[in-house]
Amino acid sequence: MIGSRKVVPLAAALCLGAGCGGGSSSNGSDGGTESDTDTDTDTDTDTDGDTDADAGADAGVGECAEPIDLTGLDDVLPLLGDADDWVFVGPYGWATLPAVTPDLIAASELVLDAAVIALPDWCTVSCRDEVRFLLLGEFDDVAVEGTVDDDYYGLGDRPLLHAQAGASFRLRPVFYDVHPSGYNWVPVLEVLEPCTWECSETEQRCLEDMVCYPAGEEHCLFCELRPPEECACVDVPEGDDCSYFESGDMSYIGHCFDGICVAD
Numbered sequence: 001m002i003g004s005r006k007v008v009p010l011a012a013a014l015c016l017g018a019g020c021g022g023g024s025s026s027n028g029s030d031g032g033t034e035s036d037t038d039t040d041t042d043t044d045t046d047t048d049g050d051t052d053a054d055a056g057a058d059a060g061v062g063e064c065a066e067p068i069d070l071t072g073l074d075d076v077l078p079l080l081g082d083a084d085d086w087v088f089v090g091p092y093g094w095a096t097l098p099a100v101t102p103d104l105i106a107a108s109e110l111v112l113d114a115a116v117i118a119l120p121d122w123c124t125v126s127c128r129d130e131v132r133f134l135l136l137g138e139f140d141d142v143a144v145e146g147t148v149d150d151d152y153y154g155l156g157d158r159p160l161l162h163a164q165a166g167a168s169f170r171l172r173p174v175f176y177d178v179h180p181s182g183y184n185w186v187p188v189l190e191v192l193e194p195c196t197w198e199c200s201e202t203e204q205r206c207l208e209d210m211v212c213y214p215a216g217e218e219h220c221l222f223c224e225l226r227p228p229e230e231c232a233c234v235d236v237p238e239g240d241d242c243s244y245f246e247s248g249d250m251s252y253i254g255h256c257f258d259g260i261c262v263a264d
Contacts, residue, residue, distance in 0.1 A: 062207040064195035065102035067168070073112050076104065080173045083131075083187065084120045090177030091245040092228045093221035100209050101171045103194045106163040114189055115159040126184040127175070133161045137193040141167035144191065155186050168194045172211075177248040184248075232261035 068075060079101040080086075087098035114131040123129050133144040134155060146158030155176060163169070172190040179185075192211060199205050199212035206213055206223030213219040220231035232244040233256035242261035243253045252263040 062210070064210055067103035067105050068101075069107045070104040070110070070163070071107045072110060073116065076101065076112070076171060077117070080117070080171070080189075083118065083123075083173070086173045086175050086187065088175045088177060088185070090248045091251075092247060093225065093231070094174075096225070097206075097209050097223075098172055098174050100192065100211065103168050103170055103196075106165055106167045108165045110163055112161040112163070113159055114161070117187075117189075119187055123185065123187065128183050128186045130159065131173075131187045131189055133158045133191055134188045135191045137191070137197075139167070139169065139191075139193070142169050142191060155188060161189075161191065170194065179248045229261045230259060232256070233259050 068079075070076065079099075081099060087094050087096060089098070112133075114133050117131045119127070119129060119131065132146070132155065135142070135144045135158075141164040143162045144158040145160040145162060155178070170192040172192055173187070174190060175185045175187050177185060195210045197212065202215060203212040204215040204219045204223075205211070206219065208223060211223075213222050216234045217231045220226050220234045221228060224231075228244040228246065229252075232242040236242055236256045238256060238258075240256055241253070242256045243251060244261050245251045252261070254261050254263040256262075
């Protein structure tokens with residue numbers, strides 16, 4: 001990510017790359033390029049091997065779920081749910097917050113292969129039919145392996161995740177709206193930093209999913225779930241330029257009036 005740390009859906013980066021969202025405070029995403037920044041990703045979460053039945057149970061609003069010791073992909077699959085239920089996301093936001101796993105703590109050095117995850121039957125011609133990892137944030141003990149494919153907004157072809165022993169991260173499964181391109185949808189496992197990670201000064205924690213989003217437009221879209229024409233005018237002076245996406249290939253440019261981006 002660009003900046004100190006921006007854990008934000010790639011949809012926000014797609015939006016920024018297309019020049020939408022006048023007044024947004026985010027610097028966007030680099031499409032999951034591996035980071036070699038030495039960032040302390042320690043959390044205060046108890047990792048003493050507790051195997052209570054409550055491990056990984058849903059947490060309340062503003063709370064972190066119990067972490068899960070990760071030994072392989074089989075530990076993750078039940079947490080991801082049926083891919084038919086994964087949330088669709090674009091530069092216009094998403095209709096509901098997608099599920100985020102609890103903190104996953106690598107029990108030993110391991111490699112996860114996303115390509116083995118089953119996808120719905122409809123994910124064929126209009127959908128890339130294999131899941132890929134997208135690294136969001138800064139890690140010194142987690143990396144994704146593969147190539148960048150600029151045709152799909154930098155989502156790339158990264159089927160493998162490498163985690164060092166003790167590494168802590170979360171996963172969020174989504175379908176990215178990338179049309180117009182070779183596909184309409186791309187299934188992705190976003191790799192997020194741990195639940196207790198401290199937000200930067202330019203970010204705001206969403207208490208619903210305990211993810212740090214850039215304050216302003218992105219927090220409005222991806223946490224508050226407000227309409228994109230409203231989020232485009234967050235922190236934007238009355239009458240100033242604004243823009244927003246209504247769909248993956250339909251955007252509007254206008255001016256902010258009474259907190260709404262009114263198309264010209």
